[in-house]
Amino acid sequence: MRSTIGGGASRGPLQGTAGLAAVTLLLSGCGAEPGGADQDGGEGEAQSFSIGIAQPVAHPSLDATREGFKEAVEDAGVQVDWEEQNAQGDASIEATIASQLAGGGHDLIATIATSQSQQIATATQGGETPVLFMVITDPEAAGLVEFWEAPGGHMTGTSDLNPVDEQLELITEIDPSVETLGILYASGETNSQVQVDLAEAAAEDLGLDIRTATVTNSAEVQQGVEALAEVDALWIPTDNVVVSALESVVQFGQQQQIPLFAADVDSVDRGAVATYGVDHHAIGRQSGQMALRILLEGEDPATMPVEVSEEHELHVNPQAAEQMGLEVPEEILDAADVVVGEGD
Template sequence: MLRRVLAGATVAALLLTGCGAQESAPESVSIGGVTIVSHPSLDLIWEGVKEGLADAGYVEGENLTLEFQNPQGDQATLTNIANTYAGSDHDLFVAIATPPAQALAQVIQDRPIVFASVTDPVAAALVDSMEAPGGNVTGTSDQLPTDQQLKLILEIDPTVETVGIVYSASEVNAQVQAEAAIEAGKELGIEIKTATIQNSSEVQQAAESLDVDAYFTLVDNTVVSAMESMVQVAEQKQALLVSSDPDSVARGAAAALATDYKAQGLQTARMIVEILEGAAPAETPVQLQESLETVVNAEAAERMGVAIPQEVLDRASTTD
C-alpha cells in the first residue's frame, strides 16, 4: 500500500524508498473517487478513468483498489463522503465535477486530488492557475468555447434573437459559464436571459419562466440531471434546445457542441498515472479536453419546430 504523500511530494519517491529505482507499477494503489450526481456524461468519465488506468497496468482487483461514491446531488452527503475519505487510507482521489473537487480539497491536503469536468478550477479556488496549480490538486477541465456554441444555435436557426439559460446558483462552474454566455451573446447580437435554480425539481418551472427563441444548457450537473424537463419545455414552446454534452442530445436536445466525456476520462487517467509515477500535482498543469464533437438529433429538432441544416448534419459525429 502506498503511503500518504504531502502536497508536492511524489508517490514514486515513497515507492522507491528501500526498494531501488524500479520502473514498475506499485504493488498496491488505492483510489477513492466521487461524483456529484448520476448522469451519462459523468458516468462516462469514470468509465474512462478505469479504462485508462487498466491500460497503464493498474488493474482493479490486482494492484488497484477503487472506491466510488455518489451523493446524488446532496451537499450534506457529499461533505460526509469527503470527511470519510480524509480519514481513509486511499493514496489518491478522483473528483468528477466541481462540487466534489471543492469538498475534497477543503479537507484533504496530504494526498493528490485529480479532478475531471471542472469548468473553471481557478474560479472554484481549486488551483492557483491553470499552468501552475500550486497545491495537491490538478486535473482536466471541460471548458467549452461558448461563442462557438452560440454560433451553432444561430447556424441551426438564424432567426434566434433570445436564448434562455437555466443554471444552478450553487455551482461555480455554471455561474462562470452563464457569465461567459452573456458576454459572447453581446458579440453575436443575442440576448441571453437566465433563470437560476437550487435543485433539479425547479428546472421545468425556471425554463417555462423564460420567454425566448431558444434554450442553451451549460455544463451544469443539476440541470443536466433534469434534461427531460428542459426538452419538454422546448417542445411545448417550439424553441430550439442546444446542450453542452452529447448524452443530452440522446435524451432529446436538438444538438450539442460538446466534450467527449469518455475521452476526458481517459485523459484524466493519464494524468493520474503521471502523478502515481512521480509528477507533483502542484507542478502538473490543468489540461483542457482534447476533443470536441458536434452531435445532432434531427428528430428532436423537428419536435421543436426546427430543421437541422444539411451542412450541420454533414459534420456531426453522430446523428440520432
C-alpha cells in the first residue's frame, strides 16, 4: 500500500502546486499493473483491474459513497489497483484530475458528484474507458447521459435524487409554524438547481414561501446563510459546496434560533435537525455492483439504465433541534430509523 498527500510523490500533473490541494491515494493490490487488467487469470486466481476514482471534495456523504463502492468491488473477490483523487473543492484541480485519470490506462473510472463527473465526461470523450458516475441528482440534466433508461455513451451510474417533497413535508410536521423556508446552494451546481426547482414546486402544495441565497465556493457559505436571517427554517440540498462547510450553517442556525434541515443523512449527524434521505454508503455499494457488471460481465454502459436508490431513511437529531429552539415531536422520534445520540 502506498499513499501520497499534497506535494509528495503524487503522479503526473498533480505534482507541485496543484498537488498541495489534491489528495492522491494509490492503493496497490497484488494483481496486474495499473492499466493492464488480468481478466482471464489462471485457475483459482482472482481477476485484477485498475480503477480510478475522482472526487471533488471531502465530506461524509461523498466519502461514504466512495467507501461503499470500494467495499462492493472488493467483496466480489477481485483484486484492484486503486487510484483515488480528491480535488479538495478546487474546480481547476477537478479538470487536472479528469485529464490524469483519462490518460491513466484504467479499466474503469468511477467519478463522484456532478461537477467532477462533468469534467471526466469531457476528458474521456471519444475514448474507450467506461465511466461509472455516482450520486448524480439528474444525470440527464447534467449532460452525462442521453436518457436515464438509455445512457447512449460510455457513462452510466447511480442517482441520489432525494424525495424533496417528503423532506419539506417532514419540516412542516416537525415545526408546523414554518412559513418561510430558506435554501442555500451553490449557483454552479446543476444538481442543486434541480433540487431547488423541486422544492419550489413542493412548497406550493405545502403553503411555504421559498427564499434562496447562492454562493460560488465554500468560503462564501457564512456570508450566504446570513442573507437568510429572516426565514423560519433552513434546508440544504445535497450541495457539495455548502455541505463541505456545513458547520458554518449549523452555527448560524444555533445563534439565530433557526432550525436547519438537510437533504442528506450525514448532515444530520453533523448538526442538522432531520431528513428523510438516501443512505450514501448503500448507494455506493449499488454503484459498485454496476461496475462489476461492466468489468466482469462486459455490460455496455450505453445500455445500462441509470439506477436510483429506492431505500430512504428518517434520521433525527433531537439535540441539534434543541440547540436551535425546537422540540422534535415524539411521534417523529418513534418513527425514525436513526435518532442521533440515542444509545451513545
